[in-house]
Amino acid sequence: MRDELLVKEPLLKARLLVDGVRIAESGYEGVGQQFKEQVHHLFEYDFDLHQTRACPAEMRLPGGTVVQVRLNERSPFLIQREGETLRLEEGTHEIATVEWLERPAFYDLKTSVGTPMTSIAELVGEDCIAVSHTNACMLFADGSQCGFCNLNYTPKQYDEVRIKKKAAEVGEVFGAAFNSGVANHFEITGGILPGNREINILEEYLRSIRDATGLTDLPGTAIMTPPADLRDLEKLQRLGIRGLGFNLECFNPAFFRAVCPGKERQIGYETYREALRTAVDIFGAGGRIYSGFVAGVEPMEDLLEGVKELAEEGVASIPLVWSPSSGTRFHRHRPPSAEWYVELAERASALMIRHLRRDVGVPRPVPTRCTGCQTQCLLQDVIQSRIQSLQTLTSIS
Numbered sequence: 001m002r003d004e005l006l007v008k009e010p011l012l013k014a015r016l017l018v019d020g021v022r023i024a025e026s027g028y029e030g031v032g033q034q035f036k037e038q039v040h041h042l043f044e045y046d047f048d049l050h051q052t053r054a055c056p057a058e059m060r061l062p063g064g065t066v067v068q069v070r071l072n073e074r075s076p077f078l079i080q081r082e083g084e085t086l087r088l089e090e091g092t093h094e095i096a097t098v099e100w101l102e103r104p105a106f107y108d109l110k111t112s113v114g115t116p117m118t119s120i121a122e123l124v125g126e127d128c129i130a131v132s133h134t135n136a137c138m139l140f141a142d143g144s145q146c147g148f149c150n151l152n153y154t155p156k157q158y159d160e161v162r163i164k165k166k167a168a169e170v171g172e173v174f175g176a177a178f179n180s181g182v183a184n185h186f187e188i189t190g191g192i193l194p195g196n197r198e199i200n201i202l203e204e205y206l207r208s209i210r211d212a213t214g215l216t217d218l219p220g221t222a223i224m225t226p227p228a229d230l231r232d233l234e235k236l237q238r239l240g241i242r243g244l245g246f247n248l249e250c251f252n253p254a255f256f257r258a259v260c261p262g263k264e265r266q267i268g269y270e271t272y273r274e275a276l277r278t279a280v281d282i283f284g285a286g287g288r289i290y291s292g293f294v295a296g297v298e299p300m301e302d303l304l305e306g307v308k309e310l311a312e313e314g315v316a317s318i319p320l321v322w323s324p325s326s327g328t329r330f331h332r333h334r335p336p337s338a339e340w341y342v343e344l345a346e347r348a349s350a351l352m353i354r355h356l357r358r359d360v361g362v363p364r365p366v367p368t369r370c371t372g373c374q375t376q377c378l379l380q381d382v383i384q385s386r387i388q389s390l391q392t393l394t395s396i397s
């Protein structure tokens with residue numbers, strides 16, 4: 001039964017991400033105590049702000065699919081609790097029972113200087129600890145930020161996260177998360193900073209994480225801005241991080257220029273492409289290096305052309321389901337349909353499996369990610385669903 005559900009869940013996940021959910025009063029029971037609450041380590045993804053109450057971070061569908069919760073008071077979906085059961089309803093129909101994710105123990109801890117660990121990092125999905133080194137991007141200063149981004153806006157709505165995090169404290173939190181067994185991988189990101197500051201911060205973070213966890217092969221990635229000297233990426237590779245991301249956001253250069261005017265002016269589309277190629281030279285191919293995309297802003301065919309072209313260069317693509325959330329220039333725009341996102345994920349994963357250069361063994365789109373932590377992307381879900389369909393067919397025949 002669970003396996004059959006897994007085959008159908010990518011479409012439901014896409015619908016929940018595109019339309020968001022409403023949560024009845026009963027649905028909030030235990031959130032922030034037994035169940036993991038949102039921490040806003042990076043962006044606000046909800047359609048509606050919720051400063052006065054903790055909102056669940058993710059839900060798990062019956063087949064095991066993990067979905068980011070996006071609050072939307074206009075959503076056709078409602079989640080409410082009946083006893084021990086959380087019911088997901090659409091109109092008068094119950095669609096599924098769902099679960100909130102368990103709250104990890106380190107969410108109650110403080111660092112040695114008294115900072116709540118949730119002010120430093122967030123456990124995304126089941127097992128990825130994520131930190132934003134700086135919750136501010138210099139592109140907001142002249143209004144040239146990316147159209148879908150609310151990085152500088154979010155901390156003004158929720159004061160739970162420190163804008164800058166010291167490397168020693170990041171190490172302590174990562175140590176607590178890895179050493180207690182709740183984290184299996186990590187992601188570091190942050191806004192664009194002047195000069196070479198980011199690469200220096202990343203080096204400090206990686207040293208601190210190595211010290212705190214005892215790991216030398218670091219199971220995570222950093223999503224970063226290309227440094228002035230791309231060979232500086234070798235410093236990060238020597239510190240043991242497994243992969244890097246440089247987000248093009250839109251593959252078509254005309255869309256990139258229109259949607260990300262500050263990135264175009266400060267860095268440039270071609271420099272992002274060059275950074276991806278240089279990183280593959282340093283780290284190897286097969287998905288260690290990737291670009292994130294805010295899927296749904298540009299036509300599907302443009303994005304798929306990019307997925308194929310990048311895969312041939314050894315670069316994976318992560319198309320995220322776009323949330324036109326509060327504080328973005330695109331607030332209240334409509335993303336494409338759920339069906340559009342499922343088709344995109346199926347075609348993108350097929351392209352990557354066929355074309356991704358295999359310098360590091362079996363290709364898997366972004367080996368440092370998994371179904372449990374890609375809460376707003378359908379790639380791993382459609383791959384799992386396809387594997388499950390094939391296994392079911394094999395067992396029938």
Ligand code: SF4
Pocket residue numbers: 136137138139140144145146149150151190191192260263
């Ligand atoms: S580069 Fe764009 S997406 Fe990244 S933080 Fe700045 S404005 Fe946001």
